[in-house]
Amino acid sequence: xxxAPAVQKTSIALxxxxxxxxxxxxxxxxxxxxxxxLNGFTKGQLSLVQTDAQRQxxxxxxxxxxxxxxxxxxxxxxxxxxxPQFQTVLAESWAQAALAxxxxxxxxxxxxxxxxxxxxxxxxxxxLSFGLLDLLSFPAxxxxxxxxxxxxxxxxxxxxxxxxxxxxxAWVDAVAAQQAHTYAQQVFESAQTSAELARRMQxxxxxxxxxxxxxHSFYADAAVNLAATRHKATSSREALVRMLGxxxxxxxxxxxxxRLPDLPEAPKAPSEVAKRGEDRLDxxxxxxxxxxxxxxxxxxxxxxxxxxxxxxxxxxxxENDTGERSNKKGYEIELALPIFDWGGMKRDAMNANTLAAAxxxxxxxxxxxxxxxxSYSAYRTTYDIARHYRDEILPLKQTIADENLLRYNGMFIGxxxxxxxxxxxxxxxxxxxNAQADFWRADAALQxxxxxxxxxxxxxxxxxxxxxxxxxxx
Amino acid sequence: xxxRRDFFKAAALTGGAVAAASVSKVAMSALxxxxxxxxxxxxxxxxxxxxxxxxxxxxxxxxTLPWRMNQGVxxxxxxxxxVLREMAPGMTAHLWGYNGQSPGPTIEVVEGDRVRIFVxxxxxxxxxxHWHGQRLPNGMDGVTGLNQPGIPAGKTFVYEFxxxxxxxxxxxxxxxxxxxxxMGMMGFWVTxxxxxxxxxxxxxxxxxxxxxAYDIDPGAYTPKIMTMxxxxxxxxxxxxxxxxxxxxxxxxxxxxxxxxxxxMTNHPIHIHGHEFEVTGTDGGPTPKAGRWPEVTVxxxxxxxxxxxxxASEEGDWxxxxxxxxxxxxxxxxxxxxxxxxxxxxxxKKITKLIPDxxxxxxxxxxxxxxxxxxxxxxxxxxxxxxxxxxxxxxGGMFSMLKVRKDQKPGDYSxxxxxxxxxxxxxxEFTGELAKPARSSGAGQPSxxxxxxxxxxxxxxxxKPTGHAGH
Ligand SMILES: [Cu+2]
Numbered sequence: 048x049x050x051a052p053a054v055q056k057t058s059i060a061l062x063x064x065x066x067x068x069x070x071x072x073x074x075x076x077x078x079x080x081x082x083x084x085l086n087g088f089t090k091g092q093l094s095l096v097q098t099d100a101q102r103q104x105x106x107x108x109x110x111x112x113x114x115x116x117x118x119x120x121x122x123x124x125x126x127x128x129x130x131p132q133f134q135t136v137l138a139e140s141w142a143q144a145a146l147a148x149x150x151x152x153x154x155x156x157x158x159x160x161x162x163x164x165x166x167x168x169x170x171x172x173x174x175l176s177f178g179l180l181d182l183l184s185f186p187a188x189x190x191x192x193x194x195x196x197x198x199x200x201x202x203x204x205x206x207x208x209x210x211x212x213x214x215x216x217a218w219v220d221a222v223a224a225q226q227a228h229t230y231a232q233q234v235f236e237s238a239q240t241s242a243e244l245a246r247r248m249q250x251x252x253x254x255x256x257x258x259x260x261x262x263h264s265f266y267a268d269a270a271v272n273l274a275a276t277r278h279k280a281t282s283s284r285e286a287l288v289r290m291l292g293x294x295x296x297x298x299x300x301x302x303x304x305x306r307l308p309d310l311p312e313a314p315k316a317p318s319e320v321a322k323r324g325e326d327r328l329d330x331x332x333x334x335x336x337x338x339x340x341x342x343x344x345x346x347x348x349x350x351x352x353x354x355x356x357x358x359x360x361x362x363x364x365x366e367n368d369t370g371e372r373s374n375k376k377g378y379e380i381e382l383a384l385p386i387f388d389w390g391g392m393k394r395d396a397m398n399a400n401t402l403a404a405a406x407x408x409x410x411x412x413x414x415x416x417x418x419x420x421x422s423y424s425a426y427r428t429t430y431d432i433a434r435h436y437r438d439e440i441l442p443l444k445q446t447i448a449d450e451n452l453l454r455y456n457g458m459f460i461g462x463x464x465x466x467x468x469x470x471x472x473x474x475x476x477x478x479x480x481n482a483q484a485d486f487w488r489a490d491a492a493l494q495x496x497x498x499x500x501x502x503x504x505x506x507x508x509x510x511x512x513x514x515x516x517x518x519x520x521x
Numbered sequence: 522x523x524x525r526r527d528f529f530k531a532a533a534l535t536g537g538a539v540a541a542a543s544v545s546k547v548a549m550s551a552l553x554x555x556x557x558x559x560x561x562x563x564x565x566x567x568x569x570x571x572x573x574x575x576x577x578x579x580x581x582x583x584x585t586l587p588w589r590m591n592q593g594v595x596x597x598x599x600x601x602x603x604v605l606r607e608m609a610p611g612m613t614a615h616l617w618g619y620n621g622q623s624p625g626p627t628i629e630v631v632e633g634d635r636v637r638i639f640v641x642x643x644x645x646x647x648x649x650x651h652w653h654g655q656r657l658p659n660g661m662d663g664v665t666g667l668n669q670p671g672i673p674a675g676k677t678f679v680y681e682f683x684x685x686x687x688x689x690x691x692x693x694x695x696x697x698x699x700x701x702x703x704m705g706m707m708g709f710w711v712t713x714x715x716x717x718x719x720x721x722x723x724x725x726x727x728x729x730x731x732x733x734a735y736d737i738d739p740g741a742y743t744p745k746i747m748t749m750x751x752x753x754x755x756x757x758x759x760x761x762x763x764x765x766x767x768x769x770x771x772x773x774x775x776x777x778x779x780x781x782x783x784x785m786t787n788h789p790i791h792i793h794g795h796e797f798e799v800t801g802t803d804g805g806p807t808p809k810a811g812r813w814p815e816v817t818v819x820x821x822x823x824x825x826x827x828x829x830x831x832a833s834e835e836g837d838w839x840x841x842x843x844x845x846x847x848x849x850x851x852x853x854x855x856x857x858x859x860x861x862x863x864x865x866x867x868x869k870k871i872t873k874l875i876p877d878x879x880x881x882x883x884x885x886x887x888x889x890x891x892x893x894x895x896x897x898x899x900x901x902x903x904x905x906x907x908x909x910x911x912x913x914x915x916g917g918m919f920s921m922l923k924v925r926k927d928q929k930p931g932d933y934s935x936x937x938x939x940x941x942x943x944x945x946x947x948x949e950f951t952g953e954l955a956k957p958a959r960s961s962g963a964g965q966p967s968x969x970x971x972x973x974x975x976x977x978x979x980x981x982x983x984k985p986t987g988h989a990g991h
Binding site for chain 2: 233236237239240243244247248251253254258448450452453454455456457458459460461462463465466469473
């Protein structure tokens with residue numbers, strides 16, 4: 048009779064333990080944490096839109112943002128708060144964290160009920176059983192779950208960095224392509240003017256058909272180039288629209304600034320970007336991975352040997368003839384005998400995973416600095432090239448244009464040479480825009496690399512002698 | 522002793538001439554002091570005060586080299602050196618020349634003079650001097666390699682010969698000739714007759730200049746020495762109009778012009794308002810029977826011509842080369858002809874691309890002399906020089922003959938613009954224009970074309986009036 052309260056006590060204790068140890072996930076806290084971690088990167092604009100009210104507020108904000116030409120920070124803000132694609136990332140991260148939390152809970156106890164009749168005897172068997180190891184390893188598993196939640200948190204942060212970097216680069220692509228299109232339009236106009244003038248020259252007998260055809264062929268080529276740049280402007284704009292998750296109406300409202308931002312006065316110094324290392328995202332993820340491995344190895348060592356089921360039994364026998372009923376109380380332990388599998392393979396795998404995680408951590412630590420150096424080199428090189436365009440090449444081309452105009456004034460060259468030269472100058476401007484765009488892409492990549500999401504960008508070296516032989520009439 | 526003092530006196534006469542201080546006095550002790558001239562102006566004639574007397578010439582935008590008498594020998598000192606030559610106000614060229622100038626100073630001697638010329642080479646390469654047209658000992662003819670070794674950089678050579686026949690001559694290098702002449706090395710030589718010569722008249726004014734050509738890119742300073750024919754600067758004594766001095770005469774002066782051609786093409790030199798006779802060539806005075814009146818004389822490459830006329834007509838008379846490209850200054854020879862091309866709508870388009878663009882040549886090139894547009898550095902506008910009635914629309918080989926009745930003898934200063942007597946200037950007709958009668962049968966071909974090449978085209982007359990929009 049006095050065993051019953053003991054069982055009850057045990058049950059209560061278990062329940063309390065279950066409730067207390069519950070690992071829970073609050074997505075808003077998690078987003079807040081990412082906001083804090085990436086302060087300076089997302090500017091704290093991250094939020095998961097869940098309610099209709101929030102949704103409406105976001106739409107209003109989006110239409111506010113879209114009233115002005117979209118700057119790069121505004122593009123980031125718009126994506127963080129508005130893009131369904133990005134909200135998907137957030138929601139998925141929530142799901143991942145919730146699943147991780149699930150792993151930290153104790154399996155529900157199993158209640159078995161038996162009803163057996165032997166002749167005139169009725170036996171009712173009740174068994175409340177739970178995995179003893181489950182219970183014993185509870186603190187360890189809880190720790191693992193927490194690690195995994197933390198990991199999901201880091202994953203979320205990483206995804207945010209990824210998406211922000213992508214939107215930044217998409218914005219750079221779109222603005223640069225639009226700018227290049229504007230200039231291609233100028234080349235086209237120059238060629239068109241040459242062709243029209245040549246037509247009139249031939250009309251009054253001052254040009255041969257050959258001379259006219261030459262001018263006209265520049266025009267024909269320029270038309271192809273214009274069409275290609277127009278499509279590129281459209282496609283990169285649409286890529287941005289998709290990143291921002293704009294509807295067709297919103298896409299129609301989207302205005303891009305006329306030009307890329309000016310280069311910063313001075314490039315970031317290597318010391319400015321190198322100071323972070325230990326708290327980089329990739330390093331922290333590798334650390335988490337390692338810790339999770341170590342923790343699960345501790346658990347796995349036990350679990351690989353034993354699988355213990357414990358149960359509380361409370362059976363009742365009814366004897367029909369006597370009408371007597373008697374209760375049996377006791378407990379039951381179920382033990383898997385490690386005859387065929389002593390868990391060695393499992394432990395090997397654990398060991399191997401931990402070893403891998405340890406090495407991954409080490410590799411990440413080493414790579415972190417290397418990727419930072421590479422990313423900085425890309426950043427610095429594109430900065431220097433873009434600045435070289437700004438300070439050297441464009442002024443030189445301007446000098447050439449100025450001097451050519453003076454030569455035209457003195458009738459040393461004709462209007463066709465002047466127009467051919469203007470086409471040359473414009474092609475250089477396009478190269479300069481490309482160099483500037485390269486810089487802003489590298490800048491976005493460097494920002495991502497600094498927080499620990501290594502990104503590489505290609506450094507094209509711009510020039511590639513484009514437009515060098517666009518000239519006519521020379 | 523006296524000769525040295527006289528020498529300085531002569532130097533002072535040339536106005537602004539200075540003794541070169543950079544040449545070591547010790548090294549030069551046996552040489553006549555070299556005299557330099559840096560002013561591009563026409564210097565007054567150097568009246569001889571030693572040696573035989575003669576009637577001196579005036580070198581257009583140039584000067585005559587002073588000499589010293591040394592035991593009966595006339596000694597000159599030429600210094601071949603890099604020089605800066607103002608070709609016209611606003612443009613200076615980096616040339617090679619003699620004694621501070623290109624062309625070098627004129628050397629004037631008298632028939633029968635014993636002449637000793639010291640030539641110091643301050644160029645970076647060897648040189649020599651050939652005395653173009655003179656009779657002299659073969660070893661004095663100055664052809665490098667043939668008659669003498671080149672004068673090495675930094676060395677001085679001496680040429681000595683007798684000026685045997687009177688006439689008009691030149692001097693120029695005969696060493697790396699293409700380069701040295703393209704760089705402006707040349708000079709004038711006049712041998713005056715010792716006695717009165719039946720074929721050489723006494724004149725009141727005796728002008729001389731050399732024709733030379735340069736190829737200097739707009740904005741550059743040094744001639745391109747490889748150019749063979751496509752020169753862009755056609756000059757008289759390395760000067761361009763409006764930088765060329767006018768030739769001045771007192772009414773009824775007998776004027777002699779001596780012109781030598783050291784360019785690579787011929788130049789038909791043309792005078793307005795007068796006729797001249799060619800009275801001499803490089804070969805000497807022309808026999809009287811072989812002289813005929815002309816208003817243009819073609820001077821072939823390497824030739825000299827002496828022309829004489831009476832400046833009987835008052836006024837400011839154009840005097841120029843008749844090859845019109847030679848009176849333009851630098852220009853692009855590949856610039857397409859824009860005359861008559863409709864520019865409507867085009868200008869706006871072009872100024873969108875090239876904001877400072879202006880339409881030119883649509884009506885012809887006279888626009889050039891009307892518009893004041895910025896040009897490359899060190900470049901002269903194509904057709905300039907303001908006259909009393911506007912732009913003269915000329916450049917290069919162009920000057921004026923200014924005849925005035927009140928011009929003093931020996932006065933070479935510019936008398937200013939001619940004041941036309943009443944009723945002697947072309948004027949605008951303001952009456953009614955009658956329709957001209959045209960013969961319908963005029964201008965038939967003498968032979969019919971076997972094959973018609975083109976359908977008959979109605980001639981479209983291009984009206985030389987501009988239209989709106991530019
Ligand atoms: Cu000529």
